[in-house]
Structure formats: structure tokens, C-alpha cells
Amino acid sequence: GDSVTQMEGPVTLSEEAFLTINCTYTATGYPSLFWYVQYPGEGLQLLLKATKADDKGSNKGFEATYRKETTSFHLEKGSVQVSDSAVYFCALKSNYGQNFVFGPGTRLSVLP
């Protein structure tokens, strides 16, 4: 079945450091790919998405590119802030069904 793998962390960075959180997936066909963010005590919010190969999703300084050849959707940000501390989830939605498959989440802590 479909699956998502991402680095589990925790990841601890200093403010203004560069962030990469790796995400790879296994799916049949051409899924849509998502990054969700969960701030402490809150529900998940969509951070960015990409629906076809080579699409780049971006929001709030975060970016991820849909790479079909490597089945990856790595999340990057050039300069993290303390307010980016959260848990980040990579997810896919197959175009054959209505289920969303989530990775295990990566906890990011940014220190001042």
C-alpha cells in the first residue's frame, strides 16, 4: 500500500539556520503531496502542497519540490525562526482513493 517515510527527529536548530526535512513516498500512480504543520496544542494546518511532478509548493518561506524520479518531497527553509518550532508531517493523497497517508512527523525545535 501507499506509505510515507520522513526523518523522525527531533531536529534542533539555532535561529537563522537552514532547515531540511526529508520525505520519501511509495505510491501507485501520481499522488498529491502535502506538508502539514502542527503547533503545540493545535490541530494540523496545511503548510504547502504539490499535485504533479516538478511542482514546487511554497508558503511562509518553506519550499518543497515534487520529485517523481526520486519519489521525494523534501521540506526546506533558508532561515528558521523560533516560531517555526512545531511538528511537521509529510503526507500523500492517492488519486485512486480518498485516504491521506501521513508520515510519522518530525519535531523541530528552534533555539534563539
Added chain:
Amino acid sequence: DTAVSQTPKYLVTQMGNDKSIKCEQNLGHDTMYWYKQDSKKFLKIMFSYNNKELIINETVPNRFSPKSPDKAHLNLHINSLELGDSAVYFCASSQTRGLNGELFFGEGSRLTVL
């Protein structure tokens, strides 16, 4: 207006009790979901309804019973609560027409079973 709202936000109860969590979405979406998030933040799909019809029913104990009276509401009833049911339960909705419909989540209902 909150797009996906679930109540209550916190539930503390004894083992063996029965409890319900309600969810409502005002986005006009046709599909609703229940997810369980454990203490390690791992998210697991439990159920999904599309236009009041059950379409996803993962391996969940029979003690969990979802009910969708209409496409804007999806409730979760849990019988005979066990310690292992302690978790945060998230309701979510999406629009399935089109490939790129994303999930919108509620704020979660934290269930603690003592």
C-alpha cells in the same frame, strides 16, 4: 467561523465508561475523517465518510462507532473505554472532487482514560 469544529476539546473519564466526540464542518466538503494521534504524534486513520457513506474503516475495535447524520457532521462514539484509548482524536474534512483537495483539521479532542 471555525471551519472544522469538534467538541469537547478535553475528556477525562474512567475505564469502562462510554463517551462521544462530535464534529461539524462548515466548508461544504463531502468527505469527513477521524484520525487518532498517539503520544508520539503518529497519526492513524480510523474512519472516513463520503456523503454519509462509510468508505474507510481501518482496523479499529468494534467499541468505536462513527455516525454521520449528514455530510456536515461526523460523530465518534466509544464504548467501554480502555487505557489504550487515551489519545488526541482529530476530525478532518476534504472535498474529493479534483485530485488536490487537501485535508482541513479540527483542533483535536484529547481523551484521557484513567
